[in-house]
Amino acid sequence: MSNPVLAEVFRANLVESRHRGAVAVADADGATVLAIGDVATPVFPRSAVKALQALPLIETGAADRYGFGDEELALACASHSGEPGHVAVAERMLASAGLDASVLRCGAHWPMSQAAATELARRGEPTALHNNCSGKHAGFLCDACGIGVDPTDYWRPQHPVQRHVRGVLENLTGASLTDARCAIDGCSVPTWAIPLQNLAVGFAKFATGRGLSPERARAAARLRTACAAKPWHVAGTGRFCTEIMQLFGARVFVKTGAEGVYCGALPELGLGIALKCDDGAGRASQAVMAAIIARFLPLSDAEQAALARFTQPSLRNWNGFEIGAIRVTAAI
């Protein structure tokens, strides 16, 4: 079993590197619209399912209780760049539940944004607020406080918050999330391996509400609206998820995950998308996601032109010389 090459990295006119992977596109009834490579073996979706992990925050009433708007809800779905605006919203979310950064258990890392990291280095050191997952963790903590349970161990698999998340993931994807499929994510919460086919169906449900309880469908719509309204809060300056959602608004939802995963939704078509590059390469998975959007979504000439820099990104060296490009293969 060998997945096809989905993207090639050119230096001058020669292929320097190549990325294999698998792609699933499905509707909310479970019908496969596109399957490239192995879409049946479970893969860790990592941060690509943050929007599904954020559904309990709304379903429990915690988001309303703490008066969360689009910025807070988008940040709860985010792998953010640790820019000052991201940090401020995470802090605000925690403060609304009477908490501060000391309760975050995601660990600290330097902001993904080089500019934010440089600016921070001039003043101090990173905290857990700068972790790209701090919005998700703030959401978990607010959820715990909202339902009146001790938030201390909010990140452990057996905590009510994570049990609720697990149930949501099983409901949307139809996958059985056994302990044998559970691992620890980069930010220490559980991550369960789920087949791409199931993830695509899950995001089709997220996109449409079909097959979900009315309450869950409303929560999904509210998260999609928040991410479409505040795409900068979902990632950050110059990031793929942000720029794609700035370009397409509510027509496209996309979310990156570590190790080459991307999940997405095309609500007007009722489709969900899930893909992974075998080797974990983000540069390839985002080019492939852009190509999948281009393949399915009806685009104006202007949109097609705008999308080209994501489907065929040019590569530049430290002097800014164009030295090559990434090209998605005919497999897509």
Next chain:
Amino acid sequence: MSNPVLAEVFRANLVESRHRGAVAVADADGATVLAIGDVATPVFPRSAVKALQALPLIETGAADRYGFGDEELALACASHSGEPGHVAVAERMLASAGLDASVLRCGAHWPMSQAAATELARRGEPTALHNNCSGKHAGFLCDACGIGVDPTDYWRPQHPVQRHVRGVLENLTGASLTDARCAIDGCSVPTWAIPLQNLAVGFAKFATGRGLSPERARAAARLRTACAAKPWHVAGTGRFCTEIMQLFGARVFVKTGAEGVYCGALPELGLGIALKCDDGAGRASQAVMAAIIARFLPLSDAEQAALARFTQPSLRNWNGFEIGAIRVTAAI
């Protein structure tokens, strides 16, 4: 044609990502000792051939003229982390030829070392001296000054310095470096695509001097001695190349290149090594290089134990929890 999986990245007990690639091990007479995957298609060796690119610096007499010792020669072979000690040696090399950083054409980037980048951010911005290639570029510039040619365009393919480098690469690898195989490297000098098999033979010659002119063999020995004596200057704190050469001294030469390339030499066995991960992943290529060393080099129990953390590195998340490991496959 599909190269085998050389390394698997585990999260808990499941394979999360996998890396394919090819490996060549050869002797200086051109005999293949090991060939895994496609070792015949040209690949860009990138920085993995810096030691070969540094041979002219000695052969022209420039290194002697400017009084270069082990630190300068090791830095000329380096992809360094931009730590203060690296920057100081690059500056010293340039000063010895009456030059300063303004002549470097490698471009500026933040130090690879997070600690060095943080420290630098507190004082200023990166310059070309912090570029991981600044030692190589300083070597090129000193070479040009040493032979009395205008150094201005030292990075262009038609400059005498690069023409000399091209001849050296052709001599050691036996590959014909046509313009169709030439691309621009990250630091803007030419990089020529060369089959792994030829690169392995080239590094076997570098390791032994066999098949080289006496002058070139002496230059190779001097560079190997310099890198073995000053491995920190070849990479930096905590880096694979540095730690492996600290561990084995003159018994092992290793050098990383971008996009998953590694070249190396085992002088006592007369062997050269060249490998590339198809997808460009450095994490896999260094585990594979460690496994190749373990396979061929006679090791004491202590050395075997010390090498284990490179052949099977454990992976930790932002909280320091062990979440998985990289494991080299049975293909090696």
